[in-house]
Amino acid sequence: MSKYLLNRLLIAIPTIFGVTVLIFLAMRVIPGDPLQLIVSESDGIYVLSEEELQAVRASLGLDQPYYIQYYDWMRQVISGDMGSSFWNKEPISGMILRRGPISAQIAIMAVLLSWLIGVPIGMLSAMWRNSLMDHLSRVGITVFIAVPSYWLGLLIILFSVLVFTWRPPITIIQLWEDPLGNLSMTVLPAMALGLGLSAATARMARSAALEVLFEDYIRTARAKGLKETLVVWRHVFKNAMLPVVTTTGLALGGLLGGAVSVETAFAVPGLGKLLVQGMTERDWMMIQNLVLLYGLIYVIINLLVDLSYAFLDPRIRYE
Amino acid sequence: MATTGAAPADSEGIVLDIEGQQPHVLLRFGSAAGRFVQSSPIGAAAVGIWLIMFIMAVFAPLLSPYDPLEADYAAIRAAPTAEHILGTDQLGRDLLSRIIYGARITLIVSITAVFVGDLIGFVWGIASGYLGQRFDLISQRVVDVLMSFPGLILALLLLVVLGAGLVTVIVAISVTRIPSATRITRAVVLSIKETSYVEAAKMIGASNVRIMVRHVAPQAVAPILVVATLHLGGAIFAESALSFLGMGIPPPAPSWGNMLGGVLAAAFRPPWWLVIFPGVAITIAIMAANLFGDAFRDFLDPKLRRRID
Numbered sequence: 334m335s336k337y338l339l340n341r342l343l344i345a346i347p348t349i350f351g352v353t354v355l356i357f358l359a360m361r362v363i364p365g366d367p368l369q370l371i372v373s374e375s376d377g378i379y380v381l382s383e384e385e386l387q388a389v390r391a392s393l394g395l396d397q398p399y400y401i402q403y404y405d406w407m408r409q410v411i412s413g414d415m416g417s418s419f420w421n422k423e424p425i426s427g428m429i430l431r432r433g434p435i436s437a438q439i440a441i442m443a444v445l446l447s448w449l450i451g452v453p454i455g456m457l458s459a460m461w462r463n464s465l466m467d468h469l470s471r472v473g474i475t476v477f478i479a480v481p482s483y484w485l486g487l488l489i490i491l492f493s494v495l496v497f498t499w500r501p502p503i504t505i506i507q508l509w510e511d512p513l514g515n516l517s518m519t520v521l522p523a524m525a526l527g528l529g530l531s532a533a534t535a536r537m538a539r540s541a542a543l544e545v546l547f548e549d550y551i552r553t554a555r556a557k558g559l560k561e562t563l564v565v566w567r568h569v570f571k572n573a574m575l576p577v578v579t580t581t582g583l584a585l586g587g588l589l590g591g592a593v594s595v596e597t598a599f600a601v602p603g604l605g606k607l608l609v610q611g612m613t614e615r616d617w618m619m620i621q622n623l624v625l626l627y628g629l630i631y632v633i634i635n636l637l638v639d640l641s642y643a644f645l646d647p648r649i650r651y652e
Numbered sequence: 653m654a655t656t657g658a659a660p661a662d663s664e665g666i667v668l669d670i671e672g673q674q675p676h677v678l679l680r681f682g683s684a685a686g687r688f689v690q691s692s693p694i695g696a697a698a699v700g701i702w703l704i705m706f707i708m709a710v711f712a713p714l715l716s717p718y719d720p721l722e723a724d725y726a727a728i729r730a731a732p733t734a735e736h737i738l739g740t741d742q743l744g745r746d747l748l749s750r751i752i753y754g755a756r757i758t759l760i761v762s763i764t765a766v767f768v769g770d771l772i773g774f775v776w777g778i779a780s781g782y783l784g785q786r787f788d789l790i791s792q793r794v795v796d797v798l799m800s801f802p803g804l805i806l807a808l809l810l811l812v813v814l815g816a817g818l819v820t821v822i823v824a825i826s827v828t829r830i831p832s833a834t835r836i837t838r839a840v841v842l843s844i845k846e847t848s849y850v851e852a853a854k855m856i857g858a859s860n861v862r863i864m865v866r867h868v869a870p871q872a873v874a875p876i877l878v879v880a881t882l883h884l885g886g887a888i889f890a891e892s893a894l895s896f897l898g899m900g901i902p903p904p905a906p907s908w909g910n911m912l913g914g915v916l917a918a919a920f921r922p923p924w925w926l927v928i929f930p931g932v933a934i935t936i937a938i939m940a941a942n943l944f945g946d947a948f949r950d951f952l953d954p955k956l957r958r959r960i961d
Contacts, residue, residue, distance in 0.1 A: 344796070351797030359813050479939035481889055483896055484912060484931035491927050590804030594893045598916065608805075609897050612812050620812055627805045635800075 337643055345636055352628040357403055360621050389419075393617065410625065416618040418611075425622055428607060431505055436596065436603035438508060438515075439523045440588055444581055446527030447534045452577060454531075455538025456570065459546060470535065477532035483594035486525035490599065493521065505602045522599045526591055530584055537580040541573040548572075575645055582638030586631055688951050695947020701940035708755040716749035720906045729923050739925035742914060747925060750906035751933050757907040758937055761822055762887040769826030770880045773833020778872060780834065781841030782864050792838075795831045803828040807890055811899045821900045825890045829883050836879050840872045878949045885941035892934045908934045 390396050393416075394405055409416065415425035458470040502518040545551065546569060554564045593605035600606065604623065611619035689696040708715060717737075724744035732739040738747035780791040798806070807824040814820035844850060845868070853863045894900030895909030903910050911930040915922045 347793055348796045348800055351793060352800045355797055356809065359809055475939060475943065476935070479885065479935050479942055481892055481931070481934055481938070483893060484927075484934065487912060487915065487922065487927045487931065491922060491924055494921060586802040587804075590802035591893075593804060593808070594897055597897055608808070609899075612808060612899060615812070620809070624801075624805060624809050627802060628800050631802055632800045 338640065341636065341639055341643075345632060349629065349632055352632065353407065353625065354403075356621060356624050356628070357399075357406065360617070361399065361402075406621075410622070415622040418619055419616045420614055425619055429604065429623075429626065432602055432604050432607055434507055435505060435519065435601060436592060436605060439519050439526065439596070439601070439603065440585070440592060442519060442523035443527035443530055443588060443592075444585075446523060447530035447581065448577075450528070450531040451534025452538050452574075455535040455577075456542050456565075456573070458535070459539045459542035459573075460565070460569075462543065470539075474532045474536050474539075477529055478536070480529060481594075482526050482529050482591045483598045485528060486522060486595045486598035489521050489525055502599075502601060518601060522592075522595050522601050525595050525598070526588060529591070530581075530588065533580060533584055534577060538573060538577050541576040542569055545569050545572045575642075578645070579638060579642055582634065582641070585634050585638075589627060589631060688947070691951050692947035695944055695951070698940040698942075698944035698947065701936060702944065705755045705759060705937060705940075708752050709759050712753045712756060716746070716752040718746035718749040720745060720749040720753040721904050722746075729926070731923070732925055738929050739923070741911070741926055747911075747929055750911060751908065751929060753906045754908045754911065754930070754933065757818070757901055757905065758888055758891065758934075761818070761825065761891045761901075762884055762941070765822045765825035765887045765891075766829055766880050766883045767826075768822070769829030770833040770876055770883060772826070773830045774837050774869075774872070774876045776830070777834040777837025777876075778841050778864050778868055781838035782845055782868055783860065788838075791834070795834050798827070798831040803886070804890060804893060807894055808897070808899055811894060816899055816902045818901060818905075821891060821894060824894070825887050828890065829887065833876060833879055833883075837872050837876055840875050841868055844868050844871045874952050878945070878952055881941070881945035881948045884945065885938040888934065888938050888941060908937075 387396075394402055397405070413426060415429065417424045418428070454470050454473075458467045461467055506514040506518060508515045551564060551568055554568055555561075559567075592603070593608060595601075596603045596605035597609050604626070607619070608623045608627070610616075611623060712720075722745060724740065724746075726744065727736065727740050728744045729742055730736055730740045730744070736746050736748065738751065740746055741750070776791065780788045801809070807828050810824040810827060811820055814823060850863060850867055853867050858866075891900060891907065892909030892912070895907045896913040898910070898913055901907035901910055903914065908930040912927070912934075915926045
C-alpha cells in the first residue's frame with residue numbers, strides 16, 4: 334500500500350508542475366500580451382494609455398523575462414500571496430477564503446443530495462427490474478443526465494419567483510454566521526447541481542446492484558435461508574457502493590465546472606462567479622490564480638479518489 | 653453500384669458488384685443502418701431527432717417565420733401568441749426563429765469540435781501506444797496535465813486567451829475532448845500491438861508509420877467512433893454553458909446558450925418562455941446525442957454492453 338501511495342504521489346508532482354506551466358504559458362505566450370486584451374477591449378471598461386500600460390506591466394512584473402516571472406509567481410503562490418484584483422485592489426487570497434467555503438458547501442450539499450436521491454432509486458430500480466418503477470426511473474435518469482445544471486437552476490429561479498419572493502443574495506453569509514440565511518442562499522444552487530448528479534449516481538447504483546444481484550454469493554446467501562432484507566443490506570448494498578463512490582469522485586470535476594455556471598445563474602457569491610467575473614473583466618492575476626486553484630483542487634480530488642479506490646479494493650494496491 | 657453502372661440485383665435486394673463478392677459501400681452502410689434501427693429503436697429515434705435538427709439548420713431561412721436578428725421594439729418580451737408562437741425576447745426578436753437558427757451553431761460547434769478533438773486524440777493515442785517508451789511517457793504526462801482541469805474551466809481559460817467567437821469555441825471544446833480520446837485509443841492500441849499480425853508486419857520489415865496506418869489504426873477506429881458519439885452530448889453542453897456565461901458565441905448570434913444568458917440580464921424576473929424553450933432545445937439535443945451514443949456503442953460492440961441490462 335505504501336509503495337502504491339508513494340508512486341501515486343510522485344506522479345502528482347509533475348502533473349501539478351505541468352498545470353502551472355500550462356496556465357503560465359496560456360496567459361502569456363498565445364496572444365502576445367495579456368494586457369493588450371484590457372487595452373483593446375475599450376468598450377466602456379477602461380482604456381490604458383501607453384505610460385499607464387508600462388506602469389501596470391511593471392507592477393505585475395510582466396516586463397521581466399519569463400523564467401523570472403514564473404519563479405516569482407510560484408514563490409508568491411507558495412507563500413500564500415495571490416496578488417490582488419486589478420480593478421478594486423482587493424487581495425485575491427482574502428476573496429478565496431471568503432468565497433471558497435460557499436462553493437465547497439454547495440458542492441458537498443450537491444453530492445449528499447445525489448446520494449440521498451440516486452442511491453435508493455438505483456437500488457430499488459435494480460431490485461424491481463422491469464417494473465413500472467424501474468421504467469419510470471430509467472426515463473427520469475435519461476432526462477436528468479441531459480438537463481444542463483445551469484438551466485435547471487434557471488427553472489428553479491423561475492419557479493421560486495412565482496411561488497415565493499426570491500432574490501439574488503447580496504452579501505456572503507457563512508454557515509457559522511447565520512445558518513438560515515446561508516442555507517437560503519445555498520440550497521437551491523445545490524439542488525440544481527445535485528439533481529443531474531443524482532441521475533448519474535442512480536444509473537451507476539442500478540447497474541452495479543444488477544451486477545451484484547447475479548453473483549454466486551447472493552444465490553448462496555439466499556439458498557442458506559438468509560432473509561431478503563439482510564441479503565440486500567449486507568451483500569448487495571455493500572458491494573454495489575464501491576462503484577458509486579468512485580463515480581461520485583470522478584463526477585466532481587464536472588461538478589466543479591458545472592458549479593461555475595450554476596453560481597452565475599443564481600448570482601451566488603462563490604468562487605465560480607468570481608472566476609467568471611474575473612474573466613469578463615479580464616482581471617489578469619485573478620484568472621491566473623483562480624484557474625490554478627481549480628486545477629489544484631481537481632488534482633487533489635483525483636488523487637483522493639485513486640487512493641480511496643485502492644483502499645477499498647485490495648486488488649489494486651497489490652498490482 | 654456506382655463503379656459498375658449496371659449491377660445485377662439478387663433476389664434479396666442486395667446489389668453485388670461484378671465479382672459478386674462485396675456489396676457496394678453505400679449498400680453496406682444501408683444494411684448496417686437497417687440493423688442498427690432493428691437493434692435499437694430508441695437509438696433510431698435519437699437519430700431522427702438529429703435529422704430534424706439538421707433540417708432546421710440547413711433550411712433555417714425557409715423555416716423561420718422572422719429574421720432571427722431583427723429587433724422589433726413594438727413587441728419586446730411578448731408572450732407566445734399566434735404571431736410569435738414562442739414569444740419574443742428582450743429585443744423583440746422572434747424566439748422560434750432564433751431557436752431554429754440556433755440549431756446551426758449547436759450542430760456546427762458540437763460536430764466539428766468532437767471531430768477535431770477526437771481525431772487529434774486518435775492519432776496521438778496511436779502514436780503514444782504504439783511507439784511507447786519515452787514518447788509515450790511524456791505524452792501521458794501531458795495528457796495528465798490536460799486532465800487536471802475540469803473541462804469547462806480549461807475551455808474558459810482558452811477562451812479568455814483566444815477571445816470569444818465561433819472558431820475559438822470550437823478550438824476550446826475540442827481541446828477538452830483530446831485527453832480522453834487519447835487515453836482510450838492508447839489503451840486499445842496497447843492490446844493491438846501484441847497481436848500476431850502486427851508482429852508479422854514487423855517481421856517483413858514494414859515501417860512504424862506503415863504499421864500504425866495500415867494495421868493498428870483500422871482496429872482502433874470502432875472504439876474512437878463510440879467515444880466520439882458519447883462526446884457529442886458533452887460538447888453541446890459545453891457550448892451552451894460557455895455561451896451562457898458570455899464567454900462562448902457572442903451575441904447577437906443566436907446560440908441556445910447565449911439566449912439563456914441574455915435572460916439573466918432581465919433582473920431575476922425572467923419571462924417563462926425565454927427560460928423554457930431554449931433550455932428544452934438544449935436538453936433534447938443532448939438527450940438525443942446520449943441515447944444515440946449508448947445505442948451505437950451497444951451496436952458496434954455488444955460485448956461492451958452490460959451482461960444484465
